[in-house]
Amino acid sequence: xxxxxxxxxxVASSAQEAVDAIIAEFTGGAEMGAEGLxxxxxxxxENGNTVPVEVDAPxxxxxxxxxxxxxTPKVATFTxxxxxxxxxxxxxxxxxxxxxxxxxxxxxxxxxxxxxxEVKVTIGGCGG
Amino acid sequence: xxxxxLAAQQSLTxxxxxxxxxxxxxxxxxxxxxxxxxxxxxxxxxxxxxGMGEYRGQVPHITGADFRRAYGIEDQSRSHYALTYDDFQAxxxxxxxxxxxxxxxxxxxxxxAARPDALLLDGGDTWHGSYTCYQTQGQDMVNAMxxxxxxxxxxxxxxxxxSDRVREIVGDLPFAALGANVFDAEWDEPAEDFAxxxxxxxxxxxxxxxxxxxxYMPIANPGWMFPEYSFGIREERxxxxxxxxxxxxxxxxxxxxxxxxxxxxxxxxxxxxxxVILSGHTHDxxxxxxxxxETIIVASGSNGKFVSRVDxxxxxxxxxxxxxxxxxxxxxxxxxxxxxAASIDAExxxxxNQLGEVIGTVADDTLLYRRGNFNGSxxxxxxxxxxxxxxxxxxxxxxxxWGPSLMPGENITREDIWNVTSMTYxxxxxxxxxxxxIHTVMEDVADNLCNADPYYQQGGDMVRVGGxxxxxxxxxxxxxxxxxxxxxxxxxxxxxxxxxxxxxxASVNPDTEGPQIWDVVESYIARQxxxxxxxxxxxxVVSG
Amino acid sequence: xxxxxxxxxxxxxxxxxGEIIEIKTLISHDMESGQRRNGDGDLIPRSIIxxxxxxxxxxxxxxxxxxxAISTNPFFxxxxxxxxxxxxxxxxYDDDGDVYTDSKDITVT
Ligand SMILES: [Mn+2]
Ligand SMILES: [Mn+2]
Numbered sequence: 093x094x095x096x097x098x099x100x101x102x103v104a105s106s107a108q109e110a111v112d113a114i115i116a117e118f119t120g121g122a123e124m125g126a127e128g129l130x131x132x133x134x135x136x137x138e139n140g141n142t143v144p145v146e147v148d149a150p151x152x153x154x155x156x157x158x159x160x161x162x163x164t165p166k167v168a169t170f171t172x173x174x175x176x177x178x179x180x181x182x183x184x185x186x187x188x189x190x191x192x193x194x195x196x197x198x199x200x201x202x203x204x205x206x207x208x209x210e211v212k213v214t215i216g217g218c219g220g
Numbered sequence: 221x222x223x224x225x226l227a228a229q230q231s232l233t234x235x236x237x238x239x240x241x242x243x244x245x246x247x248x249x250x251x252x253x254x255x256x257x258x259x260x261x262x263x264x265x266x267x268x269x270x271g272m273g274e275y276r277g278q279v280p281h282i283t284g285a286d287f288r289r290a291y292g293i294e295d296q297s298r299s300h301y302a303l304t305y306d307d308f309q310a311x312x313x314x315x316x317x318x319x320x321x322x323x324x325x326x327x328x329x330x331x332x333a334a335r336p337d338a339l340l341l342d343g344g345d346t347w348h349g350s351y352t353c354y355q356t357q358g359q360d361m362v363n364a365m366x367x368x369x370x371x372x373x374x375x376x377x378x379x380x381x382x383s384d385r386v387r388e389i390v391g392d393l394p395f396a397a398l399g400a401n402v403f404d405a406e407w408d409e410p411a412e413d414f415a416x417x418x419x420x421x422x423x424x425x426x427x428x429x430x431x432x433x434x435x436y437m438p439i440a441n442p443g444w445m446f447p448e449y450s451f452g453i454r455e456e457r458x459x460x461x462x463x464x465x466x467x468x469x470x471x472x473x474x475x476x477x478x479x480x481x482x483x484x485x486x487x488x489x490x491x492x493x494x495x496v497i498l499s500g501h502t503h504d505x506x507x508x509x510x511x512x513x514e515t516i517i518v519a520s521g522s523n524g525k526f527v528s529r530v531d532x533x534x535x536x537x538x539x540x541x542x543x544x545x546x547x548x549x550x551x552x553x554x555x556x557x558x559x560x561a562a563s564i565d566a567e568x569x570x571x572x573n574q575l576g577e578v579i580g581t582v583a584d585d586t587l588l589y590r591r592g593n594f595n596g597s598x599x600x601x602x603x604x605x606x607x608x609x610x611x612x613x614x615x616x617x618x619x620x621x622w623g624p625s626l627m628p629g630e631n632i633t634r635e636d637i638w639n640v641t642s643m644t645y646x647x648x649x650x651x652x653x654x655x656x657x658i659h660t661v662m663e664d665v666a667d668n669l670c671n672a673d674p675y676y677q678q679g680g681d682m683v684r685v686g687g688x689x690x691x692x693x694x695x696x697x698x699x700x701x702x703x704x705x706x707x708x709x710x711x712x713x714x715x716x717x718x719x720x721x722x723x724x725x726a727s728v729n730p731d732t733e734g735p736q737i738w739d740v741v742e743s744y745i746a747r748q749x750x751x752x753x754x755x756x757x758x759x760x761v762v763s764g
Numbered sequence: 765x766x767x768x769x770x771x772x773x774x775x776x777x778x779x780x781x782g783e784i785i786e787i788k789t790l791i792s793h794d795m796e797s798g799q800r801r802n803g804d805g806d807l808i809p810r811s812i813i814x815x816x817x818x819x820x821x822x823x824x825x826x827x828x829x830x831x832x833a834i835s836t837n838p839f840f841x842x843x844x845x846x847x848x849x850x851x852x853x854x855x856x857y858d859d860d861g862d863v864y865t866d867s868k869d870i871t872v873t
Contacts, residue, residue: 134452135675138438142835144408144450159833163799167833170842173824177784177843181826182408184835186797190698212676214439215664407774407788408841 111160111194118156118169118196124206129155129197131207140213142184149197149205152179156198160208161191187213232298234554238330243543244533245423246472247335249328251370252343252500253522253622255377256350256361256642258564260317260551261624263523265505267305268592270694270763273672275482280504280519291507302525302548303505309587309627315550319524321364322556322564323549327527328368329557335531337422340370341429343500343520344478347389348377349622351638352571357385360567362393367563372396372418376434376441376478376501380644383446387413398431398476400461405450416461425472425534428465430494432458432477434501436678442645442728453483453675455490462493471537474498480679481510481519488512495539496530502679503591503621507546516542523624525549575635580745582630583752589625590640593669594761595684597753598623598640602725602737603686604753605744610650610734612723613707614658614688619665619681632745634738641725641738648725648734656716659702662690667698688714689758708758769793769813773854775868779846783872787818787825788841791856791864797832813838813864815857821850848872 132146147155147170154171170181179197187193194208271281282290284304293299301311302318331338346365347358358381365373372395378386390397390413400416403409410416417430434440437451462473475494477484480502488497489512496509497517505521509530520528527547533540568575582588590596595603599617606615623640626632653661661683668678670692682692691704705714714720725737745751774788791813798810812832818825825844844852849872856864 132456135673136436136439136678138436138450138452139443146841162833164832166831168831169829171827171829173819173826175820175823175825175844175846177825177845180843181828182839182841183828184839186833186835212667212671214668214678215661406790406839408839 107161107163107165111158111165114156114158114166115196118198119204122204124196124204126206128199129195129205129207131193131195131209133193133209133211136212136214137187140187140189143187143211144182145185145193146180146182147195147197148178148180149199150179151199152197153200154198155179155181156196157185158194159185159187159191160194162186162188187211189213232550232553237550237553238327238547240331240334240529240531240545241543242334243531244541246425246427246532246534247331247338248474248496248498248530248532249331249338249340250343250498250518250520250528250530251324251340251524252498252520253345253503254321254361254524255345255522255622256348256353257319257524257624257639258321258350258352258360258364258567260320260323261523261639262312262317262627263319263525264308264587264589264591264625265303265305266592268594268761270593270670271482272670272677272694275485275674276764279506279510280481280502293507298548298550299507303507308589308625312627316552318551319549320551320556321368321524322561323551323554324524324527325368325557325560326554327547327549331529339420339422339427339429340368341474341476341498342370342373343476343498344373344375344433345377345500345522345622346373347381348643349639350642351575351635352568354638354642354644355571356567357381358389362389363567364560364564366394367560370395371420372398372429372431372476374398374431374433374476374478376437379437379446379449380441382644383448386446390414396429398429399433400430400457401435401451401454402433403450403452405448408450411449417465419465419468419470423534426469427472427474428468428470429474429476430458430461430465432475432479434478435483440678440680442730444730445644453479453487455487458487459491462491466493472496472532472534472539480674480677481517482674482677483679484517485510485512486674488515488517496532498528505546509542509544514539518544520546522622575633577634578631579634579637579742580632580748581750582626582628582632583750584628586751586753587625587628588753590623591621593619593681594759595756599684600686600753600756601751602641602741603684605741606648606723606725607687609740609744610648610723611721612650612687613709613720614722615686616661616722616724617684617686618726619669619683621681632751634742637738637741637745641741643726645727645732646725646737647727647732648723648737648740649727649732650721650723650734652719653722654716655705655714655718655720658688658714658720658722659705659716662702662705663699666692666694666701670694670701685759689760691760691762693762695763704760706758769856769858769862769864771854771856771864771866773852773866773868775852775870778871778873781872782845782847784843784845785870786841787844787852788839789816789818789854790837790839792837795832795834795836795838799832811859813856813858816840817855818842818844819853820844820846821848825852846870846872
């Protein structure tokens with residue numbers, strides 16, 4: 093523990109509408125499946141300013157990544173071209189507190205798949 | 221009453237203590253979390269060690285008499301003294317101090333006499349935790365451990381020496397520096413300075429030892445001291461390395477881990493193919509390995525108090541059976557290894573005057589200890605020193621598990637103070653915090669202890685608080701655990717909108733200003749002369 | 765940002781025909797989010813890289829639309845298929861109109 097500056101607790105659900113709107117824009121309101129998109133994140137972010145996020149959705153045309161608890165939830169959209177060797181991408185993102193990272197893949201057949209993972213952003217502390 | 225029986229039991233000999241019927245074809249020797257302790261010490265085990273979710277009531281989350289019942293340990297026995305907290309003063313007088321790396325050397329040598337190619341594995345938190353370790357930037361421990369000739373080690377507090385110093389030491393280590401989860405932060409690739417595993421050939425068996433460094437390094441400790449590295453549990457990486465060593469012919473897979481015990485249990489349930497996890501970080505000492513699926517998890521205590529020996533029968537690429545002993549290092553029973561004792565004395569000699577200076581005395585009504593989930597008396601003393609020496613309303617002290625105990629009536633030397641405060645970021649800050657922010661800090665740290673999923677815990681304990689009482693309901697979600705925050709000096713509730721003067725130490729921020737914590741504590745103890753710490757009644761813990 | 769936006773790219777030097785290879789890219793850039801305040805309490809204007817693309821011999825591998833939540837010094841890792849020898853071209857598009865590029869050749873055997 094200590095006098096770290098940024099207090100980071102779960103963000104209230106007030107941003108939920110913004111998240112829903114971004115998802116609706118991407119999916120056109122279509123149903124989303126739960127299988128076929130792997131979202132990999134650390135359990136606890138080592139640094140909330142640079143959190144590794146990896147998406148992998150075989151057969152996807154594009155993948156949208158959202159930080160559901162950020163003031164501006166949209167993070168990135170990956171669109172895969174003909175020379176993509178896999179529908180896979182990894183990047184590093186900013187998270188303003190503990191929250192769910194959400195990814196939605198648009199598959200080549202026009203269907204959608206959703207995955208979500210909680211990432212804990214902590215002030216930090218001490219230990220053994 | 222018990223004294224006659226205690227005296228009789230003291231006749232234990234070194235041969236009896238180390239007696240072991242050598243078994244199978246492979247022997248592992250595990251030491252971990254020595255925290256710079258070269259000499260015998262007092263070390264009281266925890267009274268409160270709360271397990272969360274499915275881990276509640278499971279080892280190591282049972283203490284005292286419950287622990288003794290679980291392992292069939294007789295009350296007032298040596299094992300009672302070594303493994304549980306109660307009657308610590310009386311049992312300590314009967315059974316003496318524990319640890320000392322010269323005694324550890326005797327034990328290791330004796331095991332090697334029975335099994336010359338036994339593998340000695342150090343779980344880390346080795347180059348930290350004492351006056352001499354701080355002054356030599358870990359060199360005293362490196363020199364002493366090199367004499368012990370480990371085969372491999374992994375890491376946690378070592379990184380708080382700074383990554384340049386760590387690389388300098390690791391570059392010269394005559395044994396393997398392992399960390400499968402130590403990654404280059406920039407390119408997200410395994411860091412070249414730390415091998416993921418080392419393959420050994422022992423007893424005709426190919427043994428792979430995989431290292432797992434402390435996963436939450438840049439969170440629990442200052443990340444700016446080692447910015448090139450990223451850690452994490454990295455389950456998929458562990459599985460990939462296990463698969464790699466199996467493919468390369470490993471017949472026994474050992475994970476030398478600094479995950480902490482519950483994280484190791486969860487990892488064992490999710491990664492296939494690990495035979496033995498040698499567990500560190502959470503400082504638990506268990507008389508028997510825990511079994512998760514087909515993986516055994518061995519916990520070997522801390523501060524030099526214990527050595528684990530595990531003999532294994534490995535045939536046809538499989539672990540067919542094991543025999544295990546948690547060897548308590550009773551310093552009055554085990555003869556010091558003369559060679560190691562001389563080296564330790566040589567390491568300490570340049571600092572003898574500083575180490576031995578008596579600063580004060582422990583009052584007859586006070587045992588100084590830490591190690592539980594909440595404030596110990598050492599923590600209360602440090603918190604009180606911060607309030608008085610730094611003129612603060614409230615003080616915060618990190619929830620660490622290292623640091624020996626001191627008996628009632630004993631002198632407090634400078635070495636004793638450094639044993640519970642020494643670190644490379646020990647400056648005692650003083651700052652204003654609103655009541656709301658203090659609550660946020662408390663909730664955040666509480667979640668690192670109380671999250672039901674061990675992967676979301678950091679394996680430390682609750683921040684220790686001085687000048688303020690509170691109530692914690694451990695089973696509530698984050699944000700709702702901490703209530704009834706009260707300023708002890710006035711008895712008033714903490715006002716979320718009001719600012720308070722808060723003193724603390726061990727901040728992970730790079731720009732922390734203030735005197736070193738050991739100077740603050742020394743000044744306080746010197747003014748007190750005799751230090752009495754009243755029982756802490758200001759933290760109310762609700763669980764279950 | 766021209767002075768500081770230095771791209772770095774890791775691509776294997778060679779591959780076999782049809783192999784799927786891993787590519788990693790980094791570019792030094794503050795990625796000013798537009799949500800931070802300066803010492804006077806005023807918002808610091810947004811200035812980010814808003815798009816990244818990778819093409820191989822003129823055909824697209826990946827096209828990333830980037831928001832301010834992408835961290836300082838943007839990092840991307842992705843996969844490409846290489847049917848023939850050729851050149852990867854990497855392009856970063858800055859809010860201020862600057863475009864940064866890098867390229868790497870790969871030999872397919
Ligand atoms: Mn430790
Ligand atoms: Mn540790």
